[in-house]
Amino acid sequence: xxxxxxxxxxxxxxxxxxxxxxxxxxxxxxxxxxxxxxxxxxxxxxxxxxxxxxxxxxxxxxxxxxxxxxxxxxxxxxxxxxxxxxxxxxxxxxxxxxxxxxxxxxxxxxxxxxxxxxxxxxxxxxxxxxxxxxxxxxxxxxxxxxxxxxxxxxxxxxxxxxxxxxxxxxxxxxxxxxxxxxxxxxxxxxxxxxxxxxxxxxxxxxxxxxxxxxxxxxxxxxxxxxxxxxxxxxxxxxxxxxxxxxxxxxxxxxxxxxxxxxxxxxxxxxxxxxxxxxxxxxxxxxxxxxx
Numbered sequence: 001x002x003x004x005x006x007x008x009x010x011x012x013x014x015x016x017x018x019x020x021x022x023x024x025x026x027x028x029x030x031x032x033x034x035x036x037x038x039x040x041x042x043x044x045x046x047x048x049x050x051x052x053x054x055x056x057x058x059x060x061x062x063x064x065x066x067x068x069x070x071x072x073x074x075x076x077x078x079x080x081x082x083x084x085x086x087x088x089x090x091x092x093x094x095x096x097x098x099x100x101x102x103x104x105x106x107x108x109x110x111x112x113x114x115x116x117x118x119x120x121x122x123x124x125x126x127x128x129x130x131x132x133x134x135x136x137x138x139x140x141x142x143x144x145x146x147x148x149x150x151x152x153x154x155x156x157x158x159x160x161x162x163x164x165x166x167x168x169x170x171x172x173x174x175x176x177x178x179x180x181x182x183x184x185x186x187x188x189x190x191x192x193x194x195x196x197x198x199x200x201x202x203x204x205x206x207x208x209x210x211x212x213x214x215x216x217x218x219x220x221x222x223x224x225x226x227x228x229x230x231x232x233x234x235x236x237x238x239x240x241x242x243x244x245x246x247x248x249x250x251x252x253x254x255x256x257x258x259x260x261x262x263x264x265x266x267x268x269x270x271x272x273x274x275x276x277x278x279x280x281x282x283x284x285x286x287x288x289x290x291x
Contacts, residue, residue, distance in 0.1 A: 008252040011115060015249060015267060018119030024209045024222045025131040025236075026123075030177055031245040031273065035086065046246060048084040048276065088246055088272040092125050094118045095266035097257060114265070122269055126247075127224050130273045131179075134243055135226040135234050137275030138285035141165060146232075148289045155187035156194070159215035162237045162284055169281040171239060178217040178237035179209070183290045185221045188214055228287050238283035247271040 020027065035046045055077055096114070141147070142165055149155050159178060166176065180188075188194040196212040209220040217237060226234045251268040275283060 011265070011267070012249040012252045014115040015119050015122075015252070015269075018116045019123055019126075019247075021208065022120050022123035023127060024123075024220060024224070025127045025134065025179065026245045026247075026271075026273065027208050029175065029207050029240055030179070030220070031130065031243045032240045033245060035244050036246045036248075044088045044270075046086040046088065048086060048244070048274075049082070054079070082277050084274070084277045086244070086246065086272060086274045088248075088270050090126075090129055090271050091268065092122060092271070093266060093268045094122065095264060097260065097262040097264040099260070099262045118267065124224060126269075126271055127222075128226075129271075130243070130245060131224065131226040131236070133273045134236050134238075134275060134283060135285055137243075137280055138236060138238070138283040139165075139169075139280050141284055141286040145285065146287050146289070148291060149184060149187060150291050152187045152191040155184055156191050156214065158235075158286065158288070159217060162235075162286065163215045163217070165284050166237065166282065169284075171282040172241065173216060175239045176217050176237065177207075177220055177239070178214075178235060179220045179222050179225060180235055181225045181233045181290075182221060182223065184233070184235065184288065185211060185219070188212070188219065194219070232287040232289060234285050234287045236283065236285050241276075242279040242283040243273060243275050245271070245273045 025031070035048050037046060057075065059074075096118075141161060143161075147154075147158050147161075149158065162178060163176075189196075191214075194212055194214045197210055200213045207218065207220060209222055210218060211221045212219050226236075228234060248270045249267060250270045252265075253267075254263060254265050257264050
């Protein structure tokens with residue numbers, strides 16, 4: 001690689017592509033990108049307007065002596081909107097150098113390999129932030145928001161409790177997910193009611209970390225679930241409608257280092273996430289003690 005052959009668009013596209021393969025909490029299907037727009041610099045804001053509920057009314061007709069009917073007047077309500085402003089404030093960068101000797105010995109596929117490593121590191125940082133936003137904005141599971149998991153039955157029963165709360169909150173049944181740590185997933189593997197990914201027969205298998213289905217949820221395994229201050233893992237469940245994620249590669253550039261016989265590449269990634277107003281009830285959390 002040399003500075004002369006550096007093409008920012010190729011590196012930016014490669015980084016974003018590899019990010020999509022590595023993200024768990026910030027991936028599509030877990031979050032939405034409805035308000036991403038054009039984010040060019042840190043501090044940019046995204047204004048979200050959500051339409052309020054629409055009332056459904058009975059329709060009447062009035063009869064007359066002549067046998068004719070006349071429609072009753074239709075009453076029009078004024079739609080209301082709820083505004084929410086999301087400030088894109090998270091800034092992460094990577095920067096690495098390639099010595100001239102290494103460059104001469106590099107094999108084909110250097111761009112793919114370098115951006116893959118950068119994307120995996122960036123994905124861990126993004127997921128850690130997004131999962132924290134979700135945990136802070138979610139509604140706690142009824143009964144205190146905590147649970148002790150001792151065996152496969154208690155693990156499955158917890159998913160059933162989460163499902164019940166989602167049903168009562170009118171969370172759409174299509175696209176429901178739950179993200180669990182490996183220890184919780186291990187319990188589900190011992191339960192015959194759990195449907196593994198290869199038997200699920202659903203396109204949700206394209207989601208990163210998807211391992212199967214249980215109690216109406218697409219089960220996603222993650223090594224980076226958020227935790228309480230005491231270190232207890234927090235299981236989150238919901239749909240993509242509850243949380244929005246915004247990202248932009250703000251800068252990708254190459255330069256020749258003055259202090260070394262080497263080229264350098266650096267990139268600046270802007271992102272942020274928010275639980276949407278009025279959607280917290282459709283995003284449910286529970287901290288678990290795994291024994």
